[in-house]
Amino acid sequence: MNSMVDTGVVAGPASGRTRRTHRFRGLAATGLIATLAAMVATTLAAALAQAVGVDFEIPDGGETIPLPGFAVVTGFFSVVGIVIAGALLRWSARPAQRFVWTAVSLTVVSLVPPLLSGADTATVTALIGLHLVAATVMIPTLARSLRTRTD
Structure with missing residues (x-):
């Protein structure tokens, strides 16, 4: 005797894996957009600092940090x-x-090198400000993305 019981359950895609992939993709997309915004913001802030007289010269070697360097870092x-x-x-x-x-902890740690660089006060202050500009763009954006993507 052959009997078939229909339970009404339909197999679908592995929803846990699909949801996780969506969460990672959303985080990555949001993060990359925020990265571009942070790069633009720090480069513009560095250009503004240069315009008001900050030279961004680091005493070890006497090199000046170029504007594109801010975007890259x-x-x-x-x-x-x-x-x-x-x-x-x-x-x-x-x-x-x-x-x-x-x-936030890593941002605080990132403020130490400018303080130890031996650069003049204007350069140190500008570098610390630029670290905070990037953190202000990235940290809230990624944290918000993590909150909205949790189950």
């Missing part, structure tokens, strides 16, 4: 922030909260 470390956010999204129960703590 901001872009690199912003992508590092996106990777950290992605890791926390994957492995943390509270990714937004942990990301904010991690990112």
Whole structure:
């Protein structure tokens, strides 16, 4: 005797994996847009600082930081922030909260090199300000993205 019971359940795509992929893609897209915004903001702020007389000369070697250098360094470390956010999204129960703590801590640590550089006060102040500009763009944007993408 052959009998077939229809339970009404239909197999679909692995929703957990699809949802996670969507969350990562959304975080990456938001992060890359924020990275571009941070790069533009820091470069414009550096140009403004130069316009008012900040020379961005670092005494060790006497080199001056070029404007494109601000965009490159901001872009690199912003992508590092996106990777950290992605890791926390994957492995943390509270990714937004942990990301904010991690990112703020790393921002504070990033303020030390300008203070130790031996540059003049205007350059040190401008460099610290530029670190804070990038953090102000990236940290809230990624934290908000992590909050809206959690289950």
